[in-house]
Amino acid sequence: MKDSVKLDRKQTLTISRRDFMNVAAATAFTIVPRHVLGGPRHVPPSEKLNIAGVGVGGRGAGDLNEVGSENIVALCDVDDKYAAGTFKRYPNAGKYRDFRRMLDKEKNIDAVIVATPDHTHAVVTMAAIKMGKHVYCEKPLAHSIYEVRRVTEAAREAKVATQLGNQGQASEGTRLVCEFIWDGAIGPVREVHSWCNRPISPRGIDRPKETPPVPGTLDWDLWLGPAPERPYHPCYLPFKWRGWWDFGTGVLGDIGCHQLVSIFRALKLGYPTSVEACSSGINSETAPLASIVRYDFPAREGMPAVKLTWYDGGLMPARPQELENGLRFGNADDNLFVGEKGKMLSHRLLPESMSKDYGRPPRVLPRSPGHHKEWINACKGGEPAGSNFDLAGPLTEMVLLGNVALRMGQQLYEKGLKLYYDGPSMKITNLPEANNYISSKYREAWTL
Amino acid sequence: MKDKKKPNEEKHIKISRRDFVSAAAAAAAFTIVPRHVLGGPRHVPPSEKLNIAGVGVGGRGSSDITALSSENIVALCDVDWKRAGGTFKRYPNAKKYKDFRRMLDEEDKNIDAVVVATPDHVHAVASIAAIKRGKHVYCEKPLTHSVYEARMVAEAAREHKVATQMGNQGQASEETRLLCEYIWGGAIGPVREVHVWTDRPLRGLSDVYWPQGVGRPEDTPSPPDTLDWDLWLGPAPERPYHPSYVPFKWRGWWDFGTGALGDIGCHSIDPIWRALKLKVPLSVEASCTLVNNETYPVASRVTYQFGPRGDMPAVKLHWYDGGMRPPRPDELDDGQQFGTNGTLFVGDRGKMFGYLIIPESRRKEFGKPPQVLDRSPGHHQEWIDACKGGKPAGSNFDHAGPLAEAVLLGNVALRPAIKEKLTRLKLLWDSANLKITNLPEANEFLRCEYRQGWSL
Numbered sequence: 001m002k003d004s005v006k007l008d009r010k011q012t013l014t015i016s017r018r019d020f021m022n023v024a025a026a027t028a029f030t031i032v033p034r035h036v037l038g039g040p041r042h043v044p045p046s047e048k049l050n051i052a053g054v055g056v057g058g059r060g061a062g063d064l065n066e067v068g069s070e071n072i073v074a075l076c077d078v079d080d081k082y083a084a085g086t087f088k089r090y091p092n093a094g095k096y097r098d099f100r101r102m103l104d105k106e107k108n109i110d111a112v113i114v115a116t117p118d119h120t121h122a123v124v125t126m127a128a129i130k131m132g133k134h135v136y137c138e139k140p141l142a143h144s145i146y147e148v149r150r151v152t153e154a155a156r157e158a159k160v161a162t163q164l165g166n167q168g169q170a171s172e173g174t175r176l177v178c179e180f181i182w183d184g185a186i187g188p189v190r191e192v193h194s195w196c197n198r199p200i201s202p203r204g205i206d207r208p209k210e211t212p213p214v215p216g217t218l219d220w221d222l223w224l225g226p227a228p229e230r231p232y233h234p235c236y237l238p239f240k241w242r243g244w245w246d247f248g249t250g251v252l253g254d255i256g257c258h259q260l261v262s263i264f265r266a267l268k269l270g271y272p273t274s275v276e277a278c279s280s281g282i283n284s285e286t287a288p289l290a291s292i293v294r295y296d297f298p299a300r301e302g303m304p305a306v307k308l309t310w311y312d313g314g315l316m317p318a319r320p321q322e323l324e325n326g327l328r329f330g331n332a333d334d335n336l337f338v339g340e341k342g343k344m345l346s347h348r349l350l351p352e353s354m355s356k357d358y359g360r361p362p363r364v365l366p367r368s369p370g371h372h373k374e375w376i377n378a379c380k381g382g383e384p385a386g387s388n389f390d391l392a393g394p395l396t397e398m399v400l401l402g403n404v405a406l407r408m409g410q411q412l413y414e415k416g417l418k419l420y421y422d423g424p425s426m427k428i429t430n431l432p433e434a435n436n437y438i439s440s441k442y443r444e445a446w447t448l
Numbered sequence: 449m450k451d452k453k454k455p456n457e458e459k460h461i462k463i464s465r466r467d468f469v470s471a472a473a474a475a476a477a478f479t480i481v482p483r484h485v486l487g488g489p490r491h492v493p494p495s496e497k498l499n500i501a502g503v504g505v506g507g508r509g510s511s512d513i514t515a516l517s518s519e520n521i522v523a524l525c526d527v528d529w530k531r532a533g534g535t536f537k538r539y540p541n542a543k544k545y546k547d548f549r550r551m552l553d554e555e556d557k558n559i560d561a562v563v564v565a566t567p568d569h570v571h572a573v574a575s576i577a578a579i580k581r582g583k584h585v586y587c588e589k590p591l592t593h594s595v596y597e598a599r600m601v602a603e604a605a606r607e608h609k610v611a612t613q614m615g616n617q618g619q620a621s622e623e624t625r626l627l628c629e630y631i632w633g634g635a636i637g638p639v640r641e642v643h644v645w646t647d648r649p650l651r652g653l654s655d656v657y658w659p660q661g662v663g664r665p666e667d668t669p670s671p672p673d674t675l676d677w678d679l680w681l682g683p684a685p686e687r688p689y690h691p692s693y694v695p696f697k698w699r700g701w702w703d704f705g706t707g708a709l710g711d712i713g714c715h716s717i718d719p720i721w722r723a724l725k726l727k728v729p730l731s732v733e734a735s736c737t738l739v740n741n742e743t744y745p746v747a748s749r750v751t752y753q754f755g756p757r758g759d760m761p762a763v764k765l766h767w768y769d770g771g772m773r774p775p776r777p778d779e780l781d782d783g784q785q786f787g788t789n790g791t792l793f794v795g796d797r798g799k800m801f802g803y804l805i806i807p808e809s810r811r812k813e814f815g816k817p818p819q820v821l822d823r824s825p826g827h828h829q830e831w832i833d834a835c836k837g838g839k840p841a842g843s844n845f846d847h848a849g850p851l852a853e854a855v856l857l858g859n860v861a862l863r864p865a866i867k868e869k870l871t872r873l874k875l876l877w878d879s880a881n882l883k884i885t886n887l888p889e890a891n892e893f894l895r896c897e898y899r900q901g902w903s904l
Contacts, residue, residue, distance in 0.1 A: 283654060289661070290746060294776075309775070314745070316735040318749070318766065329871055413787075415783065416784045
């Protein structure tokens with residue numbers, strides 16, 4: 001804690017410097033080399049990036065593997081035990097528990113991979129961006145809509161290369177979905193369904209009462225980061241934080257940014273105008289065991305208004321008439337597009353016979369060199385990655401808006417409402433209390 | 449327990465007599481023999497009182513009996529004398545029993561009609577035993593625990609010409625009639641899609657009436673002295689007593705209850721059934737939360753497909769429970785509750801939320817439909833009248849049987865054993881042959897296995 005207070009002060013200093021520089025940057029034509037302003041170091045494609053990882057025990061380990069062509073120069077995790085394997089694989093990397101200290105000490109970092117629990121995504125990402133580091137952040141981009149908006153704006157301002165960890169965006173399938181839809185294969189789409197039965201747990205339970213001691217290998221205070229104080233319990237980590245509202249974002253937050261990205265792109269979605277949700281029960285501590293979240297989007301660029309329905313916990317829409325018997329329609333995860341002229345399951349036209357007649361749509365989108373590679377290229381001056389924050393931000397905001405509706409479930413029932421949403425101003429316009437869930441409360445000494 | 453064997457033998461004898469009677473009645477339809485000679489229901493004119501017995505009188509049965517208290521309550525049966533205590537006290541002159549078979553045996557001459565309000569797994573055996581003795585039957589919803597039982601009970605009632613009524617009292621309401629009249633009056637045009645939902649087993653959004661999605665308890669506390677656990681189990685497979693089952697919470701267990709769909713479906717699907725003149729679903733499919741072999745899932749969505757009927761087009765019926773519901777229709781005004789339970793009809797020319805056309809402007813424009821249906825004297829009164837020679841009650845088993853079958857067929861689509869297979873098909877239903885035609889192993893879930901010593 002002492003360490004973190006000290007660093008905090010330094011961070012504040014850094015922020016002030018950065019804020020000054022943003023003002024400087026606004027005078028856009030001043031010819032000052034970027035590195036002098038503390039912006040990202042110029043790394044030509046022939047050189048290697050110096051990458052640091054924050055949260056390296058779980059998904060972060062996989063991300064580091066994916067960028068193994070570059071130099072892994074520093075690693076940070078609050079849980080020595082969980083991170084041990086990754087620490088061992090990179091013996092030359094500096095090891096840290098506190099990302100603020102790491103960013104402070106390691107002057108040679110070009111880029112940071114953030115794969116902490118959801119509740120620390122924004123503070124880590126923002127700190128890195130403000131120091132001019134490129135950022136790869138695991139999905140969802142942040143824990144709250146407010147954080148997402150701030151992080152997205154900061155990245156744009158600092159001109160760093162960014163990528164969200166929704167690797168499916170780089171797939172052939174995502175491109176095919178867009179190309180089918182844009183080619184009019186199923187006509188205008190007014191209805192889409194997306195579902196996932198991922199059994200993350202715990203969900204639908206209350207906070208534990210017992211307070212076991214914190215393992216010596218874990219810095220619980222740093223694990224909590226900006227989240228409200230509470231005693232350590234093994235039901236939160238590793239991984240199980242996903243079901244707890246203070247730390248995770250439920251199945252929707254976990255999977256939504258993956259699974260909704262093709263819908264978001266193909267239908268050119270932006271801010272929803274309204275959202276409603278129902279669930280298998282409301283609990284102020286954890287996400288529900290099962291839920292259905294419904295978004296309304298207005299008409300966009302030649303596309304009609306569309307309703308998007310998300311299901312988790314095993315629920316899914318009814319089997320479409322067009323799907324031939326014997327073909328799988330499982331509850332694991334999938335997307336069903338309902339167009340005026342036909343239906344599409346993921347990127348497969350229904351029925352199969354229609355799929356055969358239609359063939360493939362014209363190829364209009366460039367293919368990806370790979371999701372992590374996109375980011376590496378962008379960090380070295382290439383084109384922006386496919387899920388750079390300007391694209392991933394609005395996607396994540398939409399996803400997290402669903403959780404606002406879930407958490408307001410009781411009131412939605414009682415008051416007979418959907419939540420109306422004003423995207424640009426990040427406001428629920430017809431139920432003021434709902435705005436409490438647009439941002440997360442930070443502990444003292446933590447800010448964005 | 450000892451007491452159980454003797455009545456069983458006696459029952460066997462009675463059933464034989466009944467079978468003989470049925471055969472005789474069927475063979476010689478025009479023989480003029482007074483019905484009572486054949487052991488059919490006693491003729492009770494409207495001026496006289498029925499002699500009614502109750503089976504399962506601690507919970508819902510207690511209110512059914514109150515609703516019938518214009519008649520004589522002559523015998524009461526419950527396996528749990530503590531839970532039944534209040535009802536026993538209210539009818540001090542009624543004889544008390546634990547075993548309905550013994551009651552029917554000993555009180556055969558005194559009983560005209562039986563109210564069955566046991567847990568679901570006992571509905572069929574109790575109802576059939578009564579029907580075969582020529583007793584009129586009022587049975588709580590769902591009519592039975594399995595599709596097969598529903599068919600058997602309805603057939604037996606028809607054969608024995610007894611007056612019947614299922615306990616879905618909403619069928620007698622003004623709302624149900626208005627709904628039919630609006631739909632038949634063309635208020636929203638042909639209906640191709642209906643949604644119906646309940647939050648059960650939730651009680652509000654942060655509590656449950658009974659748990660689902662849980663496993664079998666491992667501890668085996670001894671049953672209270674006031675409970676005959678073996679009789680409570682009835683035809684269900686043997687298992688040790690546990691307070692997780694009784695009272696009331698049996699609803700969530702496959703062996704005893706029928707989940708949220710069974711509990712509420714016969715109530716809330718009934719008006720849809722009538723308004724859309726549904727008969728038998730062609731297919732059923734479902735999705736749900738994690739489900740095991742012990743309890744129903746926490747939440748589910750069941751979809752039935754019905755073919756065209758007369759001038760009505762094919763229609764899809766979507767059921768949701770456990771807090772799930774359909775999207776809030778745009779036609780509903782802000783601030784108007786969409787409800788934890790409700791029904792939404794989607795017609796070619798509009799929507800109805802329950803029996804209300806939405807939006808309100810369209811409701812005003814349409815006005816009231818012509819009244820074409822008789823109003824009810826009351827759900828329990830309908831049955832009393834039918835028992836006394838009046839017209840059949842609104843939810844007599846010829847109506848309630850097929851409705852309960854459809855409801856229970858939905859539960860078949862939730863069975864964990866066939867869940868994987870169901871990702872590749874909908875269950876196709878051949879009602880005439882009581883058979884699922886495209887997944888043979890699903891047929892085993894149309895009926896329940898009975899413990900030795902129990903049969904229909």
